[in-house]
Amino acid sequence: MRLSTGLALGSGWQQHAVALLALLLLAASAVAPASAAPNPKAAELEAAINADYKFSRTNWDSAVLNDTLSNPYLESIHWSARPPRFQFTVFTQLTLNRLPTLFNMCSSYTGPLSAAVFLAVVQPLDARGRGSEALSEASRGKVEAAAAEVAEFHTKVEADPAICQLDIMFFYEVYDSDQSKLLYPVNYLRNYARMQVRTRLLAMVDVDMYLSASLSAEMEAEGSIPRYERLCAERRATVLPAFEPTKPGALGRIMVTYKRFYEPWFITCEEIMPWYDVDFRGYGMNKIILIAALNYYNYSFWIHPAAWLVHNPHTDTEVRKVVAEEASQVNKHRAVLPANALYRKLTQLFGKAKRGMMRGSYTPRTDPRQMAVYDVVRWLPRPPQLVGSPTPESVFT
Ligand SMILES: *[C@@H]1O[C@H](CO)[C@@H](O)[C@H](O)[C@H]1NC(C)=O
Ligand SMILES: *[C@@H]1O[C@H](CO)[C@@H](O)[C@H](O)[C@H]1NC(C)=O
16 A cells, blocks of 8 residues: 555656656757757867866967967857758858857858857956966856857857858957957967868858858859869869958949959868968968968969959957057168067068978968867868978069
């Protein structure tokens, strides 16, 4: 009797629990989008990227004078649950405040898009040069608010089947001052966004570009992907010409002055895509150096006949103003800049890369923490080991 009562009680409780669980699952599926289900590969990548992370504050002088590396932390990763519409991926990087720009890009393109989103966290030392060796509560709050914004953004993009399939990595870096925050790790972020690409064909495109509908249509068409992949054997980069609308006047906008090789964006294959040189931070030369490297690695450039990009001009960044001001002091007034001036540093870095290319000894600097990921995450394609040939000086003049 006691036993049967016990059983009856037990099963009644179980039924109740099952019903509750079903209700909870239902509620969870109603609020949680497909993207909330963690992708095991994404989680593996995230863990590997953060494996060797140690808290530090990025400092201007030690970065500029001692070439210490940036120290980005991968706070979260969201991969699209949609199948890629075609086997070609656009990758890009941006600061958190430019998510609306990413949405525009994503709306003009129907295939896979890989983005590295970044937040700078300033956490100064105190007057005695001391501070905690961890994120402060205030910094943690900022990072969590930003991560929530990124997650919400991803959910919004996932909800629209007509636009891109978006994979996002969200990084932050801790800086010791507002000045060191200017050292935006642009090429680290490009390299990470590229690491997240899971198609052989790829193109880095800055986030402030719209892509012509003809590009998505072409990639979706039968035979396009293999045709592009064949071009990689001969290191042919297909350049997507960029147009820039002029400022709107009373009569509207007119198109276009097209400048050949003005910041060429191009389609190529993973196995021959060089790394973005991480020494170039903040502003200046960070893309030019890669284009020079393409030449060094014996690429040829072919202009796409029917697809293009449109630049959506944005306001100046603070670091661009700093570099432009320093450049004008040097070029107009023959000023000698202090050793820790960014423009001076850029000139040195570019000179060093140029001499390396002329000698045939150039390799872009990469982040050892990122490269270590390739030894751990087995499904990643091996990073390219490209060999260049000496570049004549005339190329640089
Ligand atoms: C650069 O490195 C040297 C040698 O380790 C060290 O003495 C110096 O303080 C560093 N300078 C900066 C600005 O970090
Ligand atoms: C560079 O490319 C050209 C044309 O594709 C080819 O003829 C040449 O052999 C290549 N050179 C090297 C060093 O790979």
